[in-house]
Amino acid sequence: MGVTHLKRCDLFFDDFDGNFDCEYAIKAYKDEAFKRFKGGCNPKKIKIEKDYDGDQVTGEIVRIGSRQSLTYWRIYNKAAEQGLKGQVWYRSEVELKDVSIDVLTSPAECFAGLCVFSQSMNLSDKYSTDLLFKAKKTAMLTLEAKTEWLRKMCGRAIYDLVEDWGLSAEETLIALVGNDPKHGGKLSAPSYYSELIRF
Known part of the structure; x- marks a missing residue:
């Protein structure tokens, strides 16, 4: 089609061990690790935000x-964003502008080739050995976040259906979604997530 560049492309790396958290990013910035390998200086702007609800981040x-x-x-702390208590999930995400379309054929190499910060994640090893683990972990944490949201938003109503109306778990589910539930909507996860969790 003659396309050689993309106006914008986002790449990210998920860390479930806490090795590449926000504190690591701040230290890396101070060490000028965000300076592009292609040349240029360390980015001038850094903005650090942290929100609390009592002691909870x-x-x-x-x-x-x-x-x-x-x-x-x-x-950012993806676990905190999703409301997952006691879980570790940090995402390092970069928004690239005017990037070669080659990024689509080798995203891991492109990500690692940006700067010292992204190179330190050693993506080639992690993606070759832990690809299934990372996909499964993401799926499980997404399911946990959706369950937590449903519990907060609808927990009492579901309890009322079970206790006050004397419905079974199956009858309650049918009352909530109908006899012919359709997959989709804002709370829907990709269909392959369920396969990954059961794998």
Whole structure:
């Protein structure tokens, strides 16, 4: 089709061990690890945000660079964003502008080739050995987040259906979704997530 460049492409790396958290990103920024291998200086802007609900962290994000620059980084606590208590899930996400279409054929190499920060994640090893683990972990944490949201938003109503109306679990589910539930909507996860969890 003659397309050689993309106006924008987002790449990300999920860390479930806590090795590449927000604190690591801040230290890497101070060590100028976000300086592009292709040349240029370390991004000038860094913005650090942390939200609390009592002692509970409800949001944690580090933004590096600006939306107008060729690379704009967001490193954030995905577990806190999804309301997953006691879980570790950090996402390092970069927004690339005017990037070669080659990024679609080798995203891991492109990500690692951006700067010292992304190279430190050693994507080639992790993706070759832990691809299934990472996909399954993401699916399980997504399911846990959806379950937690449903419990908070609808827990009492579901309890009423079971206790006050004396419905079984199956009857309650049918009352909520109908006899012919359709897969889809905002709460829907990709269909392969269920296969990954059972694998």
